[in-house]
Amino acid sequence: MKRIRLSQRGPEFSRIVFGTWRVLDTGANAQEINRRLHACVELGMTTIDTAEIYGLYEVEQALGAALALSPGLRDKLEIVTKAGIYVPCPQRPGCRTAYYNATGPQLIRSLDESLRLLGTDRVELFLVHRPDWLTRADDTAAGLNELLREGKIRAAGVSNYSASQFELLSAQMEQPLATNQIEFHLLHPEPIHDGTLHQCEKLGVAPMAWSPLAGGRIFDPANPAAVRLAAAAESMADRYNGAKLEQLAYAWILAHPAHPLPVIGTNNLERLRAAAESDSIVLEREDWFALWEAAQGRKIP
Numbered sequence: 413m414k415r416i417r418l419s420q421r422g423p424e425f426s427r428i429v430f431g432t433w434r435v436l437d438t439g440a441n442a443q444e445i446n447r448r449l450h451a452c453v454e455l456g457m458t459t460i461d462t463a464e465i466y467g468l469y470e471v472e473q474a475l476g477a478a479l480a481l482s483p484g485l486r487d488k489l490e491i492v493t494k495a496g497i498y499v500p501c502p503q504r505p506g507c508r509t510a511y512y513n514a515t516g517p518q519l520i521r522s523l524d525e526s527l528r529l530l531g532t533d534r535v536e537l538f539l540v541h542r543p544d545w546l547t548r549a550d551d552t553a554a555g556l557n558e559l560l561r562e563g564k565i566r567a568a569g570v571s572n573y574s575a576s577q578f579e580l581l582s583a584q585m586e587q588p589l590a591t592n593q594i595e596f597h598l599l600h601p602e603p604i605h606d607g608t609l610h611q612c613e614k615l616g617v618a619p620m621a622w623s624p625l626a627g628g629r630i631f632d633p634a635n636p637a638a639v640r641l642a643a644a645a646e647s648m649a650d651r652y653n654g655a656k657l658e659q660l661a662y663a664w665i666l667a668h669p670a671h672p673l674p675v676i677g678t679n680n681l682e683r684l685r686a687a688a689e690s691d692s693i694v695l696e697r698e699d700w701f702a703l704w705e706a707a708q709g710r711k712i713p
């Protein structure tokens with residue numbers, strides 16, 4: 413698996429990242445999660461994406477338990493976590509309604525708790541999960557800057573920020589933001605046009621692309637875009653060693669000149685291996701556009 417430096421002073425990550433949002437969906441225990449992490453390391457997919465809210469605040473603890481089973485495993489991985497989204501659930505008694513909080517003190521409290529749950533003393537990347545409409549950028553930056561100075565986070569970044577939100581926060585940072593983790597895939601190509609990918613390219617910041625298979629919707633036979641994509645993928649598979657739709661969907665993201673890193677969500681080991689192979693697929697220009705047209709159901713302008 414190829415590797416990429418997220419930004420000039422940012423960490424080096426695997427080109428494809430293993431996402432853990434759904435890791436508890438199949439009832440996996442610590443042993444099973446430990447097996448998946450080892451499989452990731454064997455495939456060179458050493459970067460693991462998580463967040464405090466995943467599994468309603470239970471995934472980080474499960475990851476910590478899985479890491480504790482193999483001393484040394486943590487040091488083979490780059491860990492990304494995020495903070496700032498709070499929703500009512502049994503793990504957050506007293507929380508009446510969903511809200512965002514990206515104030516400096518909250519980010520510091522959250523990161524400290526994430527480190528405790530993961531059983532580690534630092535993460536390679538810490539992201540503000542969503543822009544908090546009620547918090548000034550200097551307040552958010554103060555928390556991130558303090559965590560950077562203390563060495564608890566190797567780099568700071570954001571997720572789901574618009575280009576202007578990214579620029580506003582960047583101006584307050586002592587170390588440049590290392591990424592913007594955004595929704596970008598065949599069924600959501602908007603970042604190509606809304607300025608977020610242009611900004612990443614201009615700043616030399618590799619974005620992270622979440623839900624690269626649209627959370628599985630690109631396989632939904634009831635979705636006309638998925639049906640068109642399946643046909644398009646079949647028509648070009650021979651040119652790519654029989655590649656499957658999911659592999660072509662990852663390659664479609666990887667081909668963008670801003671160098672996005674797909675953050676994948678499968679719990680299936682065979683699909684994990686197929687994902688790892690897709691970083692060697694270089695889509696021909698015409699096939700990239702053919703996939704765009706199939707997804708959009710229209711010709712390019």
Ligand SMILES: NC(=O)c1ccc[n+]([C@@H]2O[C@H](COP(=O)([O-])OP(=O)(O)OC[C@H]3O[C@@H](n4cnc5c(N)ncnc54)[C@H](OP(=O)(O)O)[C@@H]3O)[C@@H](O)[C@H]2O)c1
Pocket residue numbers: 430431432433434461462541571572593594621622623624625626627628629631658675676677678679680683
């Ligand atoms: N920053 C953010 O706001 C944000 C938001 C959402 C997600 N994320 C990150 O992105 C990661 C990935 O998100 P995601 O899980 O939505 O990604 P995804 O890779 O787009 O979707 C994964 C889903 O697709 C299914 N799938 C994969 N291959 C399939 C196939 N060939 N046929 C049918 N279904 C298939 C998987 O099921 P199987 O497990 O059975 O393969 C799984 O349910 C998350 O884990 C998280 O780390 C970040």
